[in-house]
Amino acid sequence: MTVSSKDKPADTRGLAGMVAGDTYICAVNQTQLIYRGFEIADLAANASFEEVAFLLIEGHKPNKKELENFKQELIAERVVSDEVLDVIARIAGQSTDVHPMSILLTGISLLSHTDPDSEDNSHEAEVRKSKRLLAKIPTLIGAGQAARDGRERVSPDPELNHAGNLLWLITGQKPTAIAADVMNVSLILYAEHDFNASTFTSRIIASTNSDMHSAVCGAVGALKGNLHGGANEAAMEMLYEIMSEVEAGKCSADEWMQNAFQSKRKLMGFGHRVYKNGDHRAGILRDWGIRFCEEVNPEAIKWFNLGDEVQAIMLRDKAIYPNVDYPCGMTYYAMGIPVPQYTPIFVASRITGWCAHIMEQHSDNRIIRPLANYVGPELSNWNDA
Ligand SMILES: CC(C)(COP(=O)(O)OP(=O)(O)OC[C@H]1O[C@@H](n2cnc3c(N)ncnc32)[C@H](O)[C@@H]1OP(=O)(O)O)[C@@H](O)C(=O)NCCC(=O)NCCS
Known part of the structure; x- marks a missing residue:
């Protein structure tokens, strides 16, 4: 009997989709x-x-x-x-x-x-x-x-x-x-x-x-x-790598992305466990980053131009949106902050x-102590093994 994807249990690894408690914050x-x-x-x-x-x-x-x-x-x-x-x-x-x-x-x-x-x-x-x-x-x-x-x-x-x-x-x-x-x-x-x-x-x-x-x-x-906060550094390092290869004439941004997709490379600053239609913090920070470039560092706008191109390819080919760490990398870089x-x-x-x-x-404390589903070897006697 084949199992249709509809009947497949949801992938709950990483506690995906689980509510772990209440918060007022x-x-x-x-x-x-x-x-x-x-x-x-x-x-x-x-x-x-x-x-x-x-x-x-x-x-x-x-x-x-x-x-x-x-x-x-x-x-x-x-x-x-x-x-x-x-x-x-x-x-x-x-x-x-x-x-x-x-x-x-x-x-x-x-x-x-x-x-x-x-x-x-x-x-x-x-x-x-x-x-x-x-x-x-x-x-x-x-x-x-x-x-x-x-x-x-x-x-x-x-x-x-x-x-x-x-x-x-x-x-x-x-x-x-x-x-x-x-x-x-x-x-x-x-x-x-x-x-x-x-x-x-x-x-x-x-x-x-x-x-x-x-x-x-x-x-x-x-x-x-780098799957969490470290993504802002990793996103900038990735853009730096793309920019270097594009400026050296080795490939286009699109070619770089297709290679990344083929090698199943994770693109930093994209995707989110909760936001599936985009992280609206990203747009807010992108606007401020561009404003900074226009007022102080016009040359750094090239990072946002490349960033937009990469973002469009990611959306077109993978339907994955950037998260806040993506524009953060470019913005801090334009501001001269060490990565x-x-x-x-x-x-x-x-x-x-x-x-x-x-x-x-x-x-309002109760110790956080979930259960684990044991999938290890069956029970055996120490002396028989
Ligand atoms: C944020 C992140 C850890 C969420 O992980 P997650 O909830 O387990 O991811 P999803 O369930 O949404 O992933 C669905 C699919 O999209 C792919 N995907 C998600 N983010 C991706 C990315 N940045 N680059 C390439 N593929 C990605 C996954 O590999 C997965 O594909 P699969 O089913 O073939 O394995 C993940 O998107 C990621 O690693 N992003 C890059 C790091 C990053 O920017 N982190 C900052 C988060 S604010």
Whole structure:
């Protein structure tokens, strides 16, 4: 008897299609991404990253006074001790082969040893820890990049907002207004995405009654992979490869793509577990990236032109749409940000979502412990085998 595809059981590997729990924080559906009741396009157009961070961590839209206090708290918490930064600088300065995500993971782990609330899982302590992590992660990223570049690290700038300060710490140069605005939007777009792999990892760790820093370290490890956050770097590396071959006259973009399809190569920055008709964050970031090129770096528009061509071929031949990591790669590249820092920048944003989920998990906890379907060998006696 043949089994028609209609009768085939759904492929549930990777927990595809399964609902793993309730959340008040975020809703992801085919046409909307909602953070605590606010749609992402609305937030990207009208909110600052600090407002979105407050919304996620504190649970409601801040009023003027709450926002001002929050901003001041973050600025005050940006400082990281030289003890920690020197370790980061030593590792990052040794070899550019060490990925900045691994260095950031070490930095966050080190922060846990100096946080006075480290082992306290109460809601109040976790709000304090969320703010410290949010404020200090850019300082860790900046120290690592300065060491990679072989230059002195700079101190956080209290005059700059989260996005501007992040750029300053990474590049050692004061950002233009448009660069800070583009970064601000990308941080908003990256802040939260319900039970994605890294957030779910953080919730699993939190569900054992472990602490926030441990849960965040696990989440950083999960985000690093190129099927998740690492895709923004991988997407840019792929475009770079295509551009090099096209400019050298070796092939056209279409030929490159056909070769990739034939060898079953995964195209980075395309596809999504949930969005099957496109990730609407991608269009928002693409527009900001193009705006940046037009105002600051007209030559970099060539990446968006190539990106559009590749995207059209992917849609025509595979019916697969780009996700937010695709325009992110081109946008950060146009802004002159070193490629290996794209995923750490993702952390500088998603830390808000992770912390919100860790607090939500702790507030109504039951250990996350699914079952496995055993498909191994039949039972045998040890002495007979
Ligand atoms: C995001 C991703 C991991 C989702 O995985 P998933 O939910 O298991 O993928 P789907 O079930 O939608 O895949 C359906 C088919 O499309 C293919 N496909 C999906 N994304 C693809 C891509 N980027 N390039 C080539 N083929 C892809 C799959 O191989 C699969 O084909 P198959 O049934 O012959 O194996 C996957 O699309 C991917 O690897 N994308 C590239 C990495 C990336 O950009 N990650 C960032 C996500 S925000």
